[in-house]
Amino acid sequence: MTKTITILGSTGSIGDSTLDILARAQAGTYKVVALTANNNAEKLAAQAVKFKADFVALANPEKAGDLKRLLSGTGIEMGVGPQALIEAASRPADFTMAAIIGAAGLEPTLAAVQQGNHIGLANKECLVCAGETFMANVKAHGATLLPVDSEHNAIFQVLESDQPAGVRRLILTASGGPFREHSHEQLKSVTRENALNHPVWSMGAKITIDSATLMNKGLELIEASYLFDRPSSDIDVIVHPQSIIHSMVEYIDGSVLAQLGSPDMRTPIAYAMGWPKRINAPVQRLDFAKLSGLTFFEPDTGKFPALRLARQALETGGQAPTVLNAANEIAVAAFLDGQIAFLDIARSVEQTLEKAAADKAFLQAPKTVEMVVAVDQAAREISREILYMTAL
Numbered sequence: 001m002t003k004t005i006t007i008l009g010s011t012g013s014i015g016d017s018t019l020d021i022l023a024r025a026q027a028g029t030y031k032v033v034a035l036t037a038n039n040n041a042e043k044l045a046a047q048a049v050k051f052k053a054d055f056v057a058l059a060n061p062e063k064a065g066d067l068k069r070l071l072s073g074t075g076i077e078m079g080v081g082p083q084a085l086i087e088a089a090s091r092p093a094d095f096t097m098a099a100i101i102g103a104a105g106l107e108p109t110l111a112a113v114q115q116g117n118h119i120g121l122a123n124k125e126c127l128v129c130a131g132e133t134f135m136a137n138v139k140a141h142g143a144t145l146l147p148v149d150s151e152h153n154a155i156f157q158v159l160e161s162d163q164p165a166g167v168r169r170l171i172l173t174a175s176g177g178p179f180r181e182h183s184h185e186q187l188k189s190v191t192r193e194n195a196l197n198h199p200v201w202s203m204g205a206k207i208t209i210d211s212a213t214l215m216n217k218g219l220e221l222i223e224a225s226y227l228f229d230r231p232s233s234d235i236d237v238i239v240h241p242q243s244i245i246h247s248m249v250e251y252i253d254g255s256v257l258a259q260l261g262s263p264d265m266r267t268p269i270a271y272a273m274g275w276p277k278r279i280n281a282p283v284q285r286l287d288f289a290k291l292s293g294l295t296f297f298e299p300d301t302g303k304f305p306a307l308r309l310a311r312q313a314l315e316t317g318g319q320a321p322t323v324l325n326a327a328n329e330i331a332v333a334a335f336l337d338g339q340i341a342f343l344d345i346a347r348s349v350e351q352t353l354e355k356a357a358a359d360k361a362f363l364q365a366p367k368t369v370e371m372v373v374a375v376d377q378a379a380r381e382i383s384r385e386i387l388y389m390t391a392l
């Protein structure tokens, strides 16, 4: 039977890997319904033609002319602007890969959730900025969330095959990023290029910076809390530089179950796409005799405060995770733009959280998407003020 599939954020790293699996599948296994991108009309059009998509949506309306020209004569329908992304996500599809980066993915991903089908969730920022609202929508519309983030996919695989009632804690593994062994002094002067050079994973720019600050693990802690309905105290983080164990679950009898594999996102993507069946992924198989060793370290939250800030935001609740995510998005963009130093990222997130906490409503979690968007926008303003109006 043909499976219909939509990819939100098809031109990114997760989008590419998803299409790679599709390209290798037997003809007739998948039918592409819709693809979306932010700016890259050329890549989006080429993907749409190659995979015979019905519809494409580009977020940036200024590129409408380019997209129209590129698609002329192909019969592929197109739309531009935020509403077109919602349309792409709302067209019926058996499986939607949610792979937009950042809070920008919230509304399209929710539109897909509201169709009540299978969602491969890569866009962790959705859950961080709107955890309660997002999970309430999943429940109300009977959608099936299949985590694509490798750690959450690992935990999902373990929990699927064992008894959730006996779980003591979830253990998220972290690669530690490129600066694991740097001193605080060295961290002061790392460049954009140093930070983009991840030792294990090949990913989009924003998540690569998040991995270097350990904010990625912080966002994943919050993501895990919502996905698996566990408090912060039940979720630990351990640094495991080889990224072979993708995460673990400890049970009350002392057993620890893990999922292992090469560090290649095509494994969790294939798991989500095929679920409840397993499908082929073109990844390097693990050769245990060749593994040089698996090592583990406590994360250093003194050196990498982003992880501590994220845990605090999860424990504070209310608007804190939304503010944390928004401030981080602004700071990472500023760092990638050469405007601020590496250590300013976590520092400005902390200052944004402190300032936002003065608001009377700070401890109330936003209950609707509109409220999430308002909190997100206000936090972005505070963060910009901190970054650009005052010296850090």
Ligand code: NAD
Binding pocket: 008, 009, 010, 011, 012, 013, 014, 015, 036, 037, 038, 039, 040, 059, 085, 098, 099, 100, 101, 102, 104, 105, 122, 123, 124, 125, 148, 149, 150, 201, 202, 203, 204, 205, 206, 207, 265
């Ligand atoms: P990326 O930057 O490579 O791609 C992002 C995609 O989103 C692109 O298609 C881009 O066009 C689109 N996009 C960006 N801004 C947009 C906007 N404002 N409106 C609409 N579309 C927009 O990112 P990525 O590395 O593929 O990551 C995607 C998501 O998956 C992120 O949430 C990330 O945290 C998560 N994730 C990625 C990896 C990985 O290996 N890349 C691993 C785990 C989780």
Ligand code: MG
Binding pocket: 149, 150, 151, 220
């Ligand atoms: Mg991850």
